[in-house]
Amino acid sequence: MRSPQAEAAAGGFGNETPPLPGTRFRSTVSLHKLRRFNILILVFRFAAFCFSLASAIFMFTNSKDSDLPSWQDFDAFRFVAVANAIVALYSLMEIGASIWEILRASTFLPEIIQVWFDFGHDQVFAYVLLSANSAGASLARTLKETDTCTASNTFCIQSDISIALGFAGFLFIGFSSLLSGFRVANFIINYSGFYL
């Protein structure tokens, strides 16, 4: 008969199935934990989607009159609009993948591809969004000293709002990238058996 310690070490599985790192994934407790984790990621992605979409819309509609300055006239504002639009699109896609994962308890792409795809894109898009918003904020600040803002104060205020929303979007995609980074590390450590 096996000792209680050996039983515990084997994770409660029978002798025929020694616990491979991946098998912990299947236990009910882990599934609950994974579900909570996925719901948290979903919430962050949804927030990132809302903020970056709002930011992109605010910037894209920032040229009502042909006499007034337009967002297309400024490199940094073009960068803000496009970066936020891309992040909104990516977040929408990831919301779909996240819902799929919560409902079916398996990833949309094969797991190794999915975790690296999510993490890589989260990291890159978080940096791109921050870079765009910082460049936009710097330009908006410079414009305040020129006569662009005296000619059309609405243009400057709308740009400021768009950039502020963009920063909020960055915050949430940054949180998502932390969580998806944890998933990658978890995947590497548990599946490849790589321990420090």
Add this chain to the structure above:
Amino acid sequence: MRSPQAEAAAGGFGNETPPLPGTRFRSTVSLHKLRRFNILILVFRFAAFCFSLASAIFMFTNSKDSDLPSWQDFDAFRFVAVANAIVALYSLMEIGASIWEILRASTFLPEIIQVWFDFGHDQVFAYVLLSANSAGASLARTLKETDTCTASNTFCIQSDISIALGFAGFLFIGFSSLLSGFRVANFIINYSGFYL
């Protein structure tokens, strides 16, 4: 007698010592791996230190003549100079901690504090540095269209070089933050027994 499977599941340890997650840390193979990992972090930190120090020096010395424009006159350039100086200082400190860890095979602060300290600061400083450099690049681009650059072309070129060096510094502190993020995840998974 215990079956070979149970023996394997218990990780080759006796019945008295079921393998706690942390005990893998002590094996010689792991120590070698940890040493390689720490040397890689040290290389990244050294590169980040060199680039951000060079960037800060280039920006701080960008006002030789009182008639010409100075970096202090522009918010974004002040941000670039200060952010790079802070990152250079932080990197120097982390180089010290890294060398301590390689030589003594233990962290400078208690391990839980050290891994979170490194990761948190790496993340924040990577974002701060990127933000500063993006804002600086945006301003430098705007300045090219004004008469500041025609009055003193050297000022604009030196700013550009400083910003480019700052982006290189960001790249290396970004890599460091990936590695220290992996260390945090490894710490959470192996020491607190948290598995997804």
